[in-house]
Amino acid sequence: MLIPHPLLGLRDAEEFVYLGDASLMQRPDPDSPTALTDFCDYVFLRDNPAGVHRELWFHEQGDRSWLVVTRNTLTHEILGAELATDAARPTVTQEPSA
């Protein structure tokens, strides 16, 4: 399996370490009143989709960057890869106009 590294091109999946669901990057707010249940879900609950899945891969034997890889779990087709630092950047959401 080859992973299209955004900086280095196609690299063997053996160079990477798989680190699970990319939604782990959205850590709940510990000061929220619902923090206890939010963290319970965050730590223990995972979707296990048959199909397209966004997941974290670490380029351990390469440039040591974290990637968010979109993979089809049924076919193992890699649909895209981006640097986790880019994926984690807050996106500007448009406030709905009154």
Add this chain to the structure above:
Amino acid sequence: MPDLTPLTALGHDQPQSVTYGNLTMGDCPDLALASLTLRRDAPVPLPFGLDLPGPGGYVASAEVAAIWTGPRQWMIEAKAKGCTDFAAQVKAQAPDAIVTEQTDGWAAFDITSPDGAAIGRLLEKLVNIDPGTVSPGTASRTSLHHMNVLLVRPDPCCLRIWVGRSFAGSLWHAVIGAAARQAA
């Protein structure tokens, strides 16, 4: 009087060299190495006048070279400085960067051949990376026999492999084994 002659990574007091066919390989204990990392938003320095390369790049002057190892991270390599405090010299060139001595943590091996294609054929046996991308002026960090290595291609006739010093014997075994089979 105890013998305080430093040993090379392969455990000898002199660098080793072996030739199979048109491939010659040996260790390079005289090379110095230091890592250079930039803090977020820090300006990119020009250590020793080197224009630090982008992803997968390798830039060299006569004595010093820079190897890209990750976003905002490089290894700085210098000839004939293995016995000096090279990190201090790099730090003097880039005072705002994070510089760490790496010379004794890594060992370098040069594989040379008048026929650059022979080095490409050896790479096909050793690493799971397209040999065409290991062209002159590039550096790749990858895995070789499950060891983490830095492949540097200073020129078409030379491939340099940096590996963790404790893996030097295993890397040497892997490389000369592949070269011997290629020459047979």
